[in-house]
Amino acid sequence: MHFTPITPYHYLLLSAALFSVGVIGVMVRRNIIILFMSIELMFNAVNINLVAFAALYRHEVGQAFAVFVIAVAAAEAAVGLGIILAFYRNKETLNIDEMNLMKG
Amino acid sequence: MTYHLLSIVLFTPLAGALVLLFVPRAQVDAIRWIANAFALAGFVVSLPLWNFDVQAAQWHFVEKAEWIPSIGATYYLGVDGFSILLILLTTLMGFISVLSSWEAITDRVKEYYIVLLVLQTGMLGAFMSLDFLLFFLFWEVMLVPMYFVIGIWGGGRRLYSAIKFFLYTLVGSVVMLLGILALYFYNHTVTGVYTFDVTQFQQLAVPFNIQRWVFLAFFLGFAIKVPMFPFHTWLPDAHTDAPTAGSVILAAVLLKMGTYGFIRFSLPILPEASHYFVPLIVWLSVIGIVYGALVALAQTDWKRLVAYSSVSHMGMVMLGMFALTPVALTGSIVQQLNHGISTGALFLIVGIVYERRHTREISDYGGLSKVMPVFAVVFLIMTLSSIGLPALNGFIGELLILAGVFVVNKLWAAVAASGIVLGAAYMLWLYQRTMFGTVDKPENAKLTDLNLREFATFAPLIALAVWIGIYPAPLLRRLDTSVARVITRVNSVYGPALAKSNCTTPTAPAITRPPAPTPGAPSLDLTGFAACADEAAPKKPGGK
């Protein structure tokens, strides 16, 4: 059997696919938690890119960037889930279409 | 210059506004006295401007200081005969309008006078600025106070009229700003210097292609302000709904901003484009003259009638200007002053009866000459001044314009003359309907005549109307160098002649550029009249 070696392009394709899934998820889903998870997918696509490129260039900048992204995403998750919780307490729903207090 | 006369004239009204800010609003009489005092002071300090060196072609009373050096904008003030006359008109009409508001304004008196005084500074600044950015700044400063004057102290559909005035003028002026910027950058590509110096622009040879667009940009800004025919629709509304003082200022000074802009900027900076657009502007003016007069004939509202007469008169001013001859241009400037005096007075006259009767319908009046004889005389003088009766100011302006236009194109002159005839018709008919006949309305029977303050507002206007009508020489002499500067720039036919002497009748050869003056026209050529009428008059010691 013949195996193609895994090249940076394969990583790029994977990351692009993941990113697209994330973007489409944000567009079509209505549950706030799912929306948030889709956004996390986008971040992970970014991380794959960064790490793959770091390997390609054989330096550590991309990996450091990825670590920052992971850390910041964690912080965002903490804050975001807090906000979502407060919303749930007020409204008893997680459907984004229920947000209708402000119009115009 | 150690002598900051222009700055003093410019900021006296603003100082008044600042003082008023700190007067408690309950002390209405104190506010009125202070406002009147500052308005009068503004007029008095501007009087020394009258004595300038009429022979010298340079800018007078120049003040120059750094303002925004990084973009080449300066605080650059300077005047010539033309702007001096407009400034004197402004300070006088400013005082008259403040004085005329004494009893008419009872609501928010403090704000009213502050707004009026700020407006005054804006108008004066526009007439004095020789820096284009500074000019634009003052030009726009006028907008908001006028909006307030109409919107707060007006009557009828005042909000509608105020916003209409505001948006019309604003659209025109922002487009004008783009024209200014185009000139600014063109000047930079030629000279390598960033400057808004108007005197520099006036020496620039701008390529025709750019001139055309810049001219159109300026045209929109100025033509809306004048207002010329298709852009005039804001004027009747604004005039009708504005309080008396607002109408007076609007008619006497604000409309002159447009014509001032054409003469100061469009003609000398964009001479070729000015020639190119002569047919457009002349026909719009001619339509404006006739249309304004016809619509005025059909009005039943006294104030609206005067407003439409303004459209007609300003058409005349524009026609004279774009004949591009020295006589017609002189006439155009004189007519601007005349319009300020007579139409300003006519609005005051409407204000007098409106204050007493609270109606502007012409049919509500009749036979007023019996109950208000002094008022009737004042109104008669101003009516005659407005229709151009000899020995009053209107005659001088219209004669000069017609004479100057006639040598260029007889048809234009003929249509313009018909406008004058129509003007006589609607004004005299108005006079007849309101002043003569029997007092058939009981409300009119007990109307009081002018009181002393009211008469004081008219006295200077009557004096000026008679003076200009009988002895215009000092006025015309002051316009010589201004007219020569513009005409040599825009119509080179007159260039050499005017450059040699201001008093040589040019022997006009057929010129290639439109509009070709009809050869042999000098059968009625009064070119010499404008420049030399006062040759024999005793020269005052000029200058400062």
Place this chain on the structure above:
Amino acid sequence: MMPLGFTRLDFYYLLPELIVTAGAVALLGGDVLLARGRHRLLTWVGLAFLGAAAVALAFISGREGTVAQGMYSVDGFAVFFKLLFLVAAALTILMSHRYLDVEGARPGEYYFLVLCATLGMMVMAAGVDLVTLFIGLETMAVSFYILVGYIKPSRRSNEASIKYFLLGTFSLGLLLYGMSLLYGLTGSTELRTIATTLAGGRGGPLLALAVMLLVAGMGFKIAAVPFHAWAPDVYEGAPTPITAFISVGSKAASFAMLLRIFFEGLPAFRMDGLGTIFGQPLGWTYFFYVLSIVSMTLGNLAALTQNNLKRMLAYSSIAHAGYLLIGIVAATPRGVMAALVYLMVYTFMQLGAFAIVVLMRRQDVIGDELKDLSGLSVRQPAAAVAMLIFMLSLGGIPPTAGFMGKFSLFAAAIESGYVGLAIIGVLNSAISLYYYVRVVVYMWVRREEAAAPPVVMSRALALVLIVAVAGTLVLGVYPRALFDLAQASASTLGRADQALGLLR
């Protein structure tokens, strides 16, 4: 590679940021340690630290260099923006002083977060490395997510916070993906290295994609149409001082970051290099050209029909993003300078306008509807005059500062040959006056409602209004210092690239 670690000089250059950080920590400590009822002191603590940071800023102004191995820049551009942020933060804190009492919210964490957001903004303006910019952006954004939802009992605040959070992180995802592609194409996260690496070559589709993602990500942050959907709701729902701070500080910081990325990182692709569109070469100015026009036009048109003052100001701020983009499209030193001038001017007029909304918030009155302003000229003449000045300035009428800002933007457009853009811009500012003047009509012409509680001006709020009015008028009448400062600051942007001859 240089050894890791900072030199003493680096600390000196970072002093303003360090002082703001210390201030944030001090406020958090004060919140815990101070007795109940003394928390109002924290306002003055926060202001003191911001003032100290401004003093430190004065010492490093005029210096030029980078710290942290070229990741962080000390130049006029950064100093200009840091000054802007400090002023905006100080005014925001002053505005919040009484507002928090009315809302019944604790000031300690609130001020802590305001200072954190300020710190993030400062990093965004000074970062010359994608990682630094990203960290700065997130420091600011996360603080704002919390601040927007700070009024916990308020459902509007709650909803606004969720929307801001979701759209904010989504746009961050787009931005980060663009950044990762940029890193992949060049092997560096340093903007100047990216610029030199990309200098000679052509872009190709991957770079075009990266640029589009960056434009979209930044478009969200500056609230440009079509990425503006969050702005009206967030502006309306957030505590008013925070709305003000977002509309001024976050917008300015995002513009600073945008300028850094595109002028320092991608100067070669201004006009072409990203493929073709309609047969014309495609560069990033094209995207901003389109964004600018739709933002100005749609923002103004939507604002025309608003009856809620905060919402109206939100749409107006979308339109202002459009005006500001004119400076980016011009892509000249004059364009950058114009954007800087406008941002500074905008700070004063926009904060001032929101201070009036804060003023109208009283016990039991939310006060952000247009009709709440009825008769303000009688109830609080000084506030009405101040609001008049802010509205005229936002509309661009001289002698207010807004005119000078708009003037320089349109000048930049004309100089670069974008006459059409300038015409659209001026017509838009004419349209915008219609709704700004509406506010004035309410204040002067409409009569107040009989039962409305009195409008009381606190001393802190009076101070905000005085500063804002003074800024708006002084910069409008005599803007010389601002123009000089902006010119000097703009010239330090992308200096590396000027050396490469990429920027005109």
